[in-house]
Amino acid sequence: MNVHTAARIVPLHENDPRSQDPVLEELVDFVGYRPNALLTMARKPGVVPALLKLLGVTLRGDGLLTEPLRFLVAAEAARGARCRYTTTHLVHAAHHLGIGWDKLAALPSYLDDPRYTGQERKALAIATAGGTLPVREPAQAIGQARQVFTEEEVVEIVSCVAMVGWFNRWNGLMGSVLEPVPSEALAHVPWLKNLEV
Template sequence: MAHLRPLENHEVDQELREMFTHYENTRGFCPNSVKTMARRPNISKTFGKLNQVILYEGTVPEELKMLVALASSLASGCHYCQSHMTNLSSIYKASDEKIAAIWEFETSDLFSAAERAAIKVGLKAGTLPNDVTSEDFDELKQHFDEGQIVEIVATIALFGYLNRWNDTMATQLEAVPAQVTERAVGHTSWEVGKHD
């Protein structure tokens, strides 16, 4: 059970209502994490802007950013973020088969060499202590320029924040990402855990 109730549209200012509506229009729901952060409007608004710049701008494909965030969230153990990134990976054209194969990314034919390099950094950076090596960066540099590497690491860092936020708050998982996760990885040992 969530430790704090997400705020409703009538409890926030116009700018946050517009932000909530944007999420509803693009994802089919507004994340409860954002609605909980809204108790301090500037945190929610600033997070929304940072999220936009990191995940949806730049030259690294959105699908890959979502898969990197999924790998990092799997490593950190946040089931809320795992479900959200399963949903966003699906929205950005990753197949259910590819999403389900994320743990086998190093050997699966579903992943390119560039994807493998980025997902490996996401997975290793999501663990504590961080396990990323200079060899991992050498591999990244074979496929991505320095600006793209910044995008990949920014994606991981964004989810460092979100993984801590949602696991600490026990944020309640919404129906849409729960349904997509059940469809894509329901046959695995994934469960909603504290986010029910």
């Protein structure tokens, strides 16, 4: 297990004017903490508000699919990329939205676990296919999803997977250090500890 205790580039202090943005404050209100990754991104003006706007369109707020399902899809995509920081954040957010720890702990076996519905399995299969590069059997995953989802819903699922790609690469390169609040997920979802940092 690759463990590090310091980010490769230090996040801005939360009181730094560059880290002050209304969109970031809304996210902090939602998750209950200030993500280190975003405090590092804030070093490049414009990135945080643009990224959080895209996050709001893909994962949060109104959508054809429920927010919990979108975060579950995102967590599976991040799990496929083996990014512990991103995956832990998404698992924590999914729990915050009402998905039980037991169901989140069973995510690696969603194909066979009775806690997952057939519809959830088809959405998660897209996340599994797109969680790595090159993508694995996308035609099969999307073809099966189209049995239960409209084309617009499939686009929404893919947008969740694609959104996670930014975070996986950012956090993998920067070595973002996990904060105490989302770290609580590690005690409930054992497979998170097996992911790369």
